[in-house]
Amino acid sequence: MTTNDRRAFRPDPRLSAALLLAKGVARGIQVAGRGGGTSAPGMVADRVDVGLLTKLTDRLAHGVVTVAGTNGKTTTSRMIADLLEAGGMKPVHNRSGSNLVRGVISAFASQARLNGDPGGDAGVIEADEAALPELLERVSPRALLLNNLFRDQLDRYGELDTIARKWRPAIERLGPETTIVVNADDPTLAALTTGVAARVVRFGFNEERHRLESLSHASDAAACRVCGADLAWHALYVSHLGDWYCPSCDNRRPDLDAIGLDIQLNGVESLDMTVRDTIRDTDGDHAIHVGVPGVYNAYNVLAAVAVGRVMDVPMPTIIASMAAFRSAFGRIERVTYRDRTLTLALVKNPVGFNEVLRMLTVATGGLEVPTLIAINDLHADGRDVSWLWDVDFELLADGDGKLATTGIRGADMANRLKYAGVAEDRLTPLPEEFESSLDAFVEQISAGGSGYILPTYTAMLRIRKILADRGAVESFWKQ
């Protein structure tokens, strides 16, 4: 028992009633054996006490970190929760992946006690893009991380401009008790956090090696928010993220408080980088090693480190916590199945997909390992598959690796690969059903060899289940 556990909270009958009800509903769902009911407890609790989330988070002595961004939310908020814990805090975190308002309420209600004890002393809230304004109204965070804003499932969120427009008033309402930790390499986010009342800590890269040659077609934020001219980049790292400037006015990337540099990618396993930190009085370069791959994850690492510094976690603690971090289950994982090693990497939007392709082709400049792409178009995947045309599959045209396709939209995917210039003798369109296509794919891999599987969200869930049912063993990033 820590002292915090014994702290007396002022009795609040309404809050306790809401918590009781939420817990009852959660138990009911569990007993009924129905999955995916994470929003129901939050929905009923909200009806009884609309202040539940505000009250619970007000009682967190170290405050709340709210994490927003299109890509990397889950990985980054797990890194943050880990490093807060390493720093001696006890974080409450909506880990279940339900990041709409009611899902966050459900998660916090389930971890609280009936007397209103939130069950920890710090909060980590992973916020869906659409839910961020309402969450900021209910919870005023100590640190708000704005990590990136990419095109993602437009049929769900509307256009990027719309998101930025909805975020602006919520961000402008924050006072100096909040520190916004923002990726200044993202021009839209940099504009959103200019001239606000909150404190702002800006992070970005000054990286020599991992530069892109040109803006990819998946990129959006191309216009200067001051004068409307097309932006240009001194260096471009992921999608539209980089050292940007406007050629026709003096708008440019703001000065950075935390800088990522000397990034070294160790295949699909891990990365090393240097973080130059001026956020607190410990100016200096710090070497970081983390077991997550790809340039895009280097941004997540830098973001988490910056948040850790804002939350006053000492740098050596952050470094140790990062070194012990393991990839979020379901993002990238590796299994052994029928004597083959399969690496699964979730793909959910053009920028994320491009980064996965970059990772697979970085060593030889082409694809050499058999790869299965599994595309579904259910709600959680995005019902519109046109985004596949914004992914740079042309990267796969070089190399000898076989490419197979499956899923509800496997036929669209095969067609996309044909137009990307992948030779037809490398291309195998497999049936929609994963049960048969998985084995057909595995047979293309020599015994003892390895393959990649790149599924959208619901395809990932299904493929994991089939592999688990058939006795596949998770062989690497074991939880």
Added chain:
Amino acid sequence: MTQPSKPCDLKIAWLYGARMNIYGDRGNIIALTQRARWRGIDPEVVEIGIGEPIPDDVDIFFFGGGQDQEQIAVSRDLVGPKGKAINRAVDNGAAMLSICGGYQLLGHEYRPYGAEPLPGIGLFDVTSEAGSERFIGNVLVESNEWGSLVGFENHSGLTWLGSAATPMGKVTIGRGNNGKDGTEGVRFRNAIGCYLHGALLPKNPKLADWLIEAGARRRHGTDAALDALSDTTEQIAHRSAIRRAKQMR
């Protein structure tokens, strides 16, 4: 890949490609260029941005959708000489595919909700306005000229055909131009406006070839039929998208 049987080239203009390129619009450019290359035609794609003039010798135009903010800037740029140049090119046989925002700006005007109308260039006899409902989903269109066309719509703008306008086809699944009159898109000469993305051309190769044929005719002045391609992958994608549209109806 075939050797160039009829040496020729093809100029494709991507209108405001940097700004108007949501929903995988780039897939239409990829389809046009690849299908030309597979026949030994060497296409050239020029992106035409704000303030840049329209070259005289464009064979095929592509004009995609954009975010609201971009659409205003583009509308301002189109009124005047640029709009006239596009009208003139289409009158002289140039092909055009326009989608969503691009389609709206080629009509008479687009009326946003509670703001000044954005003038269009009047290439199509259509008028568009903001609607209160967003039409999102798979679309199936039956047309006389190109058979079944399958795509995905995502728009809240409503487009109404004028008396001189011919629709692209009849919408059998989805909402189409306005959710009321059962029409989708518009066709004038070799120009098409519609709400179909998906991307549209890669899985509707008949329409892609119709545009390439019109473009080639404009460049060479003769009616040369295109070499047939093996479209197995495209046909499978076409049929599977139709099946999906019927399932999700």
